Amino acid sequence: MATLSLSLTSGCRAQKPWPLWNSYANQFIDQQGRVIDHGAVDRTTSEGQAYALFFALVSNDRARFDKLAEWTENNLAGGDLTQRLPAWSWGKASDGSWHVLDANSASDADLWMAYTFCEAGRLWHVDRYRTLGKTLANRIAQQEIVLLPSGTTVMLPGSQGFHPSATTWFLNPSYTPPSLLEYFARQNPQGPWAQVLAALPEIVRTSGGFAMDWMAATQDAGIGPSAPPMTVATLTADQKAPTPVGSYDAIRVYLWAGIADPHTPQVSQELASLSGMANFLSAGAVTPPLKVGPEGQVIDSAAPPGFSAAVLPFLLASNRKDAEKVQHDRLTATLDEKSGLYGRSGLYYDQNLALFALGYEESRYRFEANGQLRLKWK
Numbered sequence: 001m002a003t004l005s006l007s008l009t010s011g012c013r014a015q016k017p018w019p020l021w022n023s024y025a026n027q028f029i030d031q032q033g034r035v036i037d038h039g040a041v042d043r044t045t046s047e048g049q050a051y052a053l054f055f056a057l058v059s060n061d062r063a064r065f066d067k068l069a070e071w072t073e074n075n076l077a078g079g080d081l082t083q084r085l086p087a088w089s090w091g092k093a094s095d096g097s098w099h100v101l102d103a104n105s106a107s108d109a110d111l112w113m114a115y116t117f118c119e120a121g122r123l124w125h126v127d128r129y130r131t132l133g134k135t136l137a138n139r140i141a142q143q144e145i146v147l148l149p150s151g152t153t154v155m156l157p158g159s160q161g162f163h164p165s166a167t168t169w170f171l172n173p174s175y176t177p178p179s180l181l182e183y184f185a186r187q188n189p190q191g192p193w194a195q196v197l198a199a200l201p202e203i204v205r206t207s208g209g210f211a212m213d214w215m216a217a218t219q220d221a222g223i224g225p226s227a228p229p230m231t232v233a234t235l236t237a238d239q240k241a242p243t244p245v246g247s248y249d250a251i252r253v254y255l256w257a258g259i260a261d262p263h264t265p266q267v268s269q270e271l272a273s274l275s276g277m278a279n280f281l282s283a284g285a286v287t288p289p290l291k292v293g294p295e296g297q298v299i300d301s302a303a304p305p306g307f308s309a310a311v312l313p314f315l316l317a318s319n320r321k322d323a324e325k326v327q328h329d330r331l332t333a334t335l336d337e338k339s340g341l342y343g344r345s346g347l348y349y350d351q352n353l354a355l356f357a358l359g360y361e362e363s364r365y366r367f368e369a370n371g372q373l374r375l376k377w378k
Contacts, residue, residue, distance in 0.1 A: 016376070018059045020358060023340030024351050025052075025064060033067030034075070037348045043091035043101070046076055046109035051352050053116045057123065058365045060377040065120065069129075072113070076100065082135045085110050085143065085159060105159045107144040108175035114140060115180045118187070119373045137184050137191075145192045149219055152202065153195035162229060167219035170229040173204045173211055174249045177256035182264050183371025194265075201269040204253060208296025209276020210246045210289075211253035225294040245299065246292040248349070251310045255353065258313025259360045263369040271318055281315060281323040286330060305334040305343045306350030309357040316361075328361075 028048075029035050035048035049072045056065035073079060076086035088106035092098050114136035121130025143159040146169065154171055156162040162170040178200060185193035206212055206225055216226035225244035226232065232241055253270075254277055260267045276296045281288060288307040291300040308327040315324035331354065334342050343350045359365055366374040 018359070018364065019340055020351070020355055021055050021059050021061070024055070024355060025061075027339065027341060027346065028052075028348055028351070029064070029068070031067075033064065033069070033071035035068070039345070039347050039349075041091060043089060044075075045090075046072070046086040046088045046106050046113070048348070048352075049076065049086070050109040050112035050116065051355075053120075054112060055355050055359070057116055057120050057373070058359055058375060060375070062124065069117075081132055085136070085139055086113065088158065104161060105144065106175075107140060107155050107157055107159075108172070110136060110140050110144065111155075111175070111177070111180050115183060115371075118183075123373065123375065123378055134187070137188070141188075141191050141193070145196060147192075148217055150217075150222065152199045152217070152223070153192050154199055154203065154217065155196050164229070164233060169217040170226065170232075171203055171215045171217060171223070172213070172249055173200075173215060174213070174252035174256070176200055176203070177260070178264050178267050178270065179256070179260045179367040179371050181371075182369075186370050197266055200266045201273055204270055205273045206246075206294050206296075208292065208294055209274060209279070210292040210294075210296055211250035211274060211277075212244050212246045212294060213249040214244060243299075244294045246294075247290060250292075251288070251303075251307050251353070254314035255310040255356055258311070258315070258317045259356065259367060260317075261367050261369040262317065264367070264371070271314075274314070274318075277311065278315065278318045278320050278323070281311065281327065282320050284326075285323075286326065288327070304347065304350050305331050306347070306353035309342070309350070309354040312357045313360050 029052060034044050035052045036042050036044060037048060049068060053065060053068050056068060072086060073081045075090055077084050085105035087100040087103045089102040091101050114133045117129045117133030121127060121133060145155050147153050155176055157172045157175055178197060181193050181197035185197060202223055203215055204211055212225040214226045214228050215223055217223045227241045227244055235241060254274060257267060257270045287301060288303045288311050289298045289301050290303040292298055308331040311327055312324055331342060336346060339346050341351055342354050364376050368374055
């Protein structure tokens with residue numbers, strides 16, 4: 001994909017510097033536009049590329065956006081994002097070469113990428129990005145969204161590997177941000193998006209009021225918490241599946257609900273179903289739980305700073321301002337002034353959660369009720 005013109009649309013207001021985005025880019029994005037997770041043997045994921053594209057748009061960082069888009073297309077999609085969904089994992093192979101390590105897709109990254117391309121096309125008036133986003137969305141609908149026998153429409157976590165038997169489907173609640181689903185439901189009313197959004201409360205809901213990393217839909221038992229599909233797949237006949245948990249994936253469910261416009265369909269129901277987290281933090285907890293069981297039992301309370309960031313918009317949306325201040329203070333106390341990143345180790349995932357949460361709190365972006373972006377610079 002040829003790099004597009006770097007000129008910005010006339011009439012845009014100057015964007016104030018975003019120190020956290022600049023620190024993140026300096027630490028994790030190379031000159032080619034590759035997002036590098038240094039804590040995971042320098043691998044690159046489609047998630048990292050998708051998130052960085054979104055933050056570059058929020059920051060009006062067109063030059064970096066173009067590089068991110070070009071690297072993603074050339075390296076994760078064989079040079080053409082109109083022909084295939086991006087591979088989720090790219091990095092160093094055992095023979096020392098660098099290439100795609102796992103060609104399967106990750107639907108959350110695909111969804112964020114499709115959305116961001118569509119909105120970049122609208123906000124920067126770039127037809128190619130707009131049409132590329134629509135093409136990706138159509139491919140997601142074809143390859144990653146399924147109708148269950150129960151009549152529920154869901155988005156699978158990827159195009160392969162999450163429907164291991166005729167009666168079982170694995171789901172990841174954090175892969176379905178309501179704002180993005182509503183956006184595509186408005187863009188394509190004939191598509192499956194409104195039905196996926198309508199199913200969201202059922203996918204998120206658990207008896208303990210905490211989101212789970214993984215859910216399983218079965219023909220007999222409906223939708224309920226599950227151990228990770230890769231763990232379930234390796235069990236022998238005499239082994240019992242581990243306890244389902246809410247942890248690194250699930251923390252994004254609170255974030256997506258918190259940053260959504262409150263009038264977005266299903267958001268009020270989703271916030272209500274997550275009362276376990278709101279109540280736990282309102283009871284004086286200094287940190288969110290790192291790991292929670294399906295009945296609401298806290299298994300590990302020592303969450304990293306990114307978890308505190310992720311719950312900030314959620315607590316505000318839930319009218320828990322005192323608890324929000326506790327988490328905001330905790331996050332602020334972890335800022336490394338030298339690196340400009342959060343946490344002693346400045347880990348990749350923590351910074352992504354902080355960029356979403358603090359960018360929202362600083363009003364750098366908002367989602368409208370129809371899912372469109374409202375940006376400070378526009």
